[in-house]
Amino acid sequence: DAKTTQPPSMDCAEGRAANLPCNHSTISGNEYVYWYRQIHSQGPQYIIHGLKNNETNEMASLIITEDRKSSTLILPHATLRDTAVYYCIVRVQGAQKLVFGQGTRLTINP
Amino acid sequence: NAGVMQNPRHLVRRRGQEARLRCSPMKGHSHVYWYRQLPEEGLKFMVYLQKENIIDESGMPKERFSAEFPKEGPSILRIQQVVRGDSAAYFCASSLPLRGGWVVNEQFFGPGTRLTVL
Numbered sequence: 001d002a003k004t005t006q007p008p009s010m011d012c013a014e015g016r017a018a019n020l021p022c023n024h025s026t027i028s029g030n031e032y033v034y035w036y037r038q039i040h041s042q043g044p045q046y047i048i049h050g051l052k053n054n055e056t057n058e059m060a061s062l063i064i065t066e067d068r069k070s071s072t073l074i075l076p077h078a079t080l081r082d083t084a085v086y087y088c089i090v091r092v093q094g095a096q097k098l099v100f101g102q103g104t105r106l107t108i109n110p
Numbered sequence: 111n112a113g114v115m116q117n118p119r120h121l122v123r124r125r126g127q128e129a130r131l132r133c134s135p136m137k138g139h140s141h142v143y144w145y146r147q148l149p150e151e152g153l154k155f156m157v158y159l160q161k162e163n164i165i166d167e168s169g170m171p172k173e174r175f176s177a178e179f180p181k182e183g184p185s186i187l188r189i190q191q192v193v194r195g196d197s198a199a200y201f202c203a204s205s206l207p208l209r210g211g212w213v214v215n216e217q218f219f220g221p222g223t224r225l226t227v228l
Binding site: 034038041042043044045046049087096097098099100101102103 | 114141143145152153154155158165166168169199201203215216217218219220221222
């Protein structure tokens with residue numbers, strides 16, 4: 001699976017949009033971009049995934065650049081409960097295991 | 111629909127004892143994964159199982175660790191002769207089988223078992 005690079009930490013004000021970047025410059029054509037988050041001491045939670053089109057669900061939006069070498073996870077109206085470590089994972093089609101990096105520790109401030 | 115269940119949530123063992131961690135997947139899920147998270151580190155894949163079969167154990171330590179997912183009952187991660195370095199949070203995840211060739215099987219995680227070895 002391709003390696004991803006994320007900033008180690010970010011801060012965001014409550015109510016504002018949180019934009020979390022991820023670089024995956026070595027991604028190949030059959031690799032998907034997945035996002036999970038881990039709220040303190042809990043199990044990771046699936047957020048969203050995409051291949052090349054932008055995706056949106058009830059939790060977040062995923063914007064993937066045209067060359068697919070980077071992506072941004074957007075939490076449109078961050079709340080204090082969104083404070084967590086966010087993991088960007090690139091995963092080949094059909095692969096089973098998830099390879100977690102260090103992620104981005106997002107802190108939402110009141 | 112209940113989520114992935116793990117028990118116990120906390121487990122304390124002395125060095126040399128055995129630890130058994132149990133995982134009940136979500137209803138309808140036949141694939142189970144185990145991950146380990148050492149203190150202040152990210153999650154590391156350990157093993158992937160389907161009913162009665164180990165599919166990928168590339169992340170399992172070569173000794174003392176074993177996993178099973180019997181036809182009936184929960185998946186079990188077993189650690190024999192525990193050492194202090196085994197202290198960690200162990201997370202189980204489950205997923206549906208793949209449909210065709212598409213990666214649509216997001217994994218759903220349990221709350222974890224925190225193992226402390228004294």
